[in-house]
Amino acid sequence: xxxxxxxxxxxxxxxxxxxxxxxxxxxxxxxxxxxxxxxxxxxxxxxxxxxxxxxxxxxxxxxxxxxxxxxxxxxxxxxxxxxxxxxxxxxxxxxxxxxxxxxxxxxxxxxxxxxxxxxxxxxxxxxxxxxxxxxxxxxxxxxxxxxxxxxxxxxxxxxxxxxxxxxxxxxxxxxxxxxxxxxxxxxxxxxxxxxxxxxxxxxxxxxxxxxxxxxxxxxxxxxxxxxxxxxxxxxxxxxxxxxxxxxxxxxxxxxxxxxxxxxxxxxxxxxxxxxxxxxxxxxxxxxxxxxxx
Amino acid sequence: xxxxxxxxxxxxxxxxxxxxxxxxxxxxxxxxxxxxxxxxxxxxxxxxxxxxxxxxxxxxxxxxxxxxxxxxxxxxxxxxxxxxxxxxxxxxxxxxxxxxxxxxxxxxxxxxxxxxxxxxxxxxxxxxxxxxxxxxxxxxxxxxxxxxxxxxxxxxxxxxxxxxxxxxxxxxxxxxxxxxxxxxxxxxxxxxxxxxxxxxxxxxxxxxxxxxxxxxxxxxxxxxxxxxxxxxxxxxxxxxxxxxxxxxxxxxxxxxxxxxxxxxxxxxxxxxxxxxxxxxxxxxxxxxxxxxx
Numbered sequence: 001x002x003x004x005x006x007x008x009x010x011x012x013x014x015x016x017x018x019x020x021x022x023x024x025x026x027x028x029x030x031x032x033x034x035x036x037x038x039x040x041x042x043x044x045x046x047x048x049x050x051x052x053x054x055x056x057x058x059x060x061x062x063x064x065x066x067x068x069x070x071x072x073x074x075x076x077x078x079x080x081x082x083x084x085x086x087x088x089x090x091x092x093x094x095x096x097x098x099x100x101x102x103x104x105x106x107x108x109x110x111x112x113x114x115x116x117x118x119x120x121x122x123x124x125x126x127x128x129x130x131x132x133x134x135x136x137x138x139x140x141x142x143x144x145x146x147x148x149x150x151x152x153x154x155x156x157x158x159x160x161x162x163x164x165x166x167x168x169x170x171x172x173x174x175x176x177x178x179x180x181x182x183x184x185x186x187x188x189x190x191x192x193x194x195x196x197x198x199x200x201x202x203x204x205x206x207x208x209x210x211x212x213x214x215x216x217x218x219x220x221x222x223x224x225x226x227x228x229x230x231x232x233x234x235x236x237x238x239x240x241x242x243x244x245x246x247x248x249x250x251x252x253x254x255x256x257x258x259x260x261x262x263x264x265x266x267x268x269x270x271x272x273x274x275x276x277x278x279x280x281x282x283x284x285x286x287x288x289x290x291x292x293x
Numbered sequence: 294x295x296x297x298x299x300x301x302x303x304x305x306x307x308x309x310x311x312x313x314x315x316x317x318x319x320x321x322x323x324x325x326x327x328x329x330x331x332x333x334x335x336x337x338x339x340x341x342x343x344x345x346x347x348x349x350x351x352x353x354x355x356x357x358x359x360x361x362x363x364x365x366x367x368x369x370x371x372x373x374x375x376x377x378x379x380x381x382x383x384x385x386x387x388x389x390x391x392x393x394x395x396x397x398x399x400x401x402x403x404x405x406x407x408x409x410x411x412x413x414x415x416x417x418x419x420x421x422x423x424x425x426x427x428x429x430x431x432x433x434x435x436x437x438x439x440x441x442x443x444x445x446x447x448x449x450x451x452x453x454x455x456x457x458x459x460x461x462x463x464x465x466x467x468x469x470x471x472x473x474x475x476x477x478x479x480x481x482x483x484x485x486x487x488x489x490x491x492x493x494x495x496x497x498x499x500x501x502x503x504x505x506x507x508x509x510x511x512x513x514x515x516x517x518x519x520x521x522x523x524x525x526x527x528x529x530x531x532x533x534x535x536x537x538x539x540x541x542x543x544x545x546x547x548x549x550x551x552x553x554x555x556x557x558x559x560x561x562x563x564x565x566x567x568x569x570x571x572x573x574x575x576x577x578x579x580x581x582x583x584x585x586x
Contacts, residue, residue, distance in 0.1 A: 129422030133471045144401060168496045178426045192494040201485040203461045
């Protein structure tokens with residue numbers, strides 16, 4: 001058996017088309033251009049690349065992306081002041097503060113200056129708190145509106161658009177970062193999956209993974225999850241983006257896994273292409289919430 | 294084999310002694326009496342009972358508890374205004390707003406008026422967010438100070454004081470409420486347990502429970518968890534408080550479980566007696582944070 005490939009590029013393309021239409025409609029109705037401010041101190045190459053990618057994706061949708069770049073030596077107060085100013089600016093609907101921040105900067109202080117309503121990257125503690133406290137799908141949410149980090153939101157979107165049922169299924173998440181593993185676990189539990197959260201201290205990780213109907217890898221170790229860790233027919237979502245001698249490799253040993261799994265996201269071309277467009281989707285949603293206020 | 298009984302009454306007694314000393318020391322050093330304001334609208338019998346129990350426990354420790362009771366018909370603005378006033382009052386260190394609130398009151402709006410720094414009951418989204426985002430034990434926390442709900446905090450305290458190692462163990466939590474199940478899962482993951490979160494939609498719950506080294510029940514269904522759901526030697530923490538014909542019964546079938554488990558909390562006398570004193574501990578901690586500011 002060979003797994004169905006969950007094609008993130010194709011899913012992202014579909015989503016881009018839908019967002020093009022939604023942005024056009026929003027602009028016609030309100031006269032407002034959904035706008036993100038991307039804030040950075042320094043020139044970390046990954047951050048530079050990602051900021052430019054966001055700008056390109058936003059512009060193509062008829063949205064605006066402002067890049068605010070401070071020198072790497074900028075004092076913390078300047079970064080905080082910039083984020084505060086943008087948080088108060090009614091023409092800015094979403095804000096992303098790029099990490100890593102320069103050494104000596106207290107990331108917590110910078111995030112505290114960020115309005116949760118504009119936190120389209122889902123890194124603010126208020127947004128994490130609401131995701132944690134939100135009621136299961138189908139019931140009144142019981143919390144205010146919130147944003148989730150773009151990468152796991154992209155994984156959820158792939159599952160949804162491929163008709164993967166989560167309710168009552170056993171989902172296993174390997175990795176407990178605040179930007180992928182934990183929010184992915186909480187989002188799947190919200191959809192009524194039974195969720196096991198694994199990490200570096202998990203005993204007999206292979207055996208735990210073998211129980212998964214849906215297996216999510218977000219651990220940052222190339223090909224750590226082997227084919228014989230996967231239950232035949234399982235759905236595998238690989239969030240890994242590891243550079244192995246210039247080649248991008250996931251956390252799952254793809255060539256082995258594809259023979260066992262029922263569905264699998266490839267790397268590259270799986271969860272990766274979704275992140276960018278999910279962030280853009282959040283910017284549109286932020287603009288909707290703020291403009292109709 | 295018969296399980297070791299995890300005696301919550303004895304553990305709570307030890308803790309009360311420690312807190313007596315800590316309060317005396319704090320008062321001598323600062324001249325400040327740690328104070329909680331318990332806010333309620335209406336006369337829900339459970340709430341009346343709990344407020345009086347808190348007052349008694351606080352007073353015995355040399356701390357102060359103010360009861361603020363509005364009529365059940367009080368408009369939402371009045372409740373919000375009261376909570377805002379208490380949040381701004383430097384003589385109040387902790388605030389608990391009792392639930393259930395009267396019909397028609399938006400609990401979210403009331404909670405929004407509550408200062409997260411005084412949220413000794415751990416119900417504010419900022420505190421939930423910090424618990425979700427805090428780094429694993431032993432690393433820099435990466436978030437600001439926070440409070441966790443008293444009931445699961447009491448369960449953690451019982452585990453700690455009985456030398457139950459969590460790191461690398463498989464913990465299963467049955468129930469996903471915001472005041473017990475979810476925070477308990479997050480707190481155990483923080484201590485490096487592998488955690489499975491179960492709920493009403495979990496398939497073959499018995500089989501999942503049977504994997505648990507530490508099994509936590511917080512589901513509100515009398516004796517739902519049977520003896521043969523428990524792995525021999527497992528640690529069982531029962532948060533259930535169910536009234537069955539006037540008798541208090543847990544979520545675990547105790548008479549069966551005690552023959553299989555390695556350690557177990559009885560009901561009553563297990564997690565129940567801990568809740569009250571954990572709240573008091575949070576009030577002292579809140580006073581410490583605010584007075585040394």
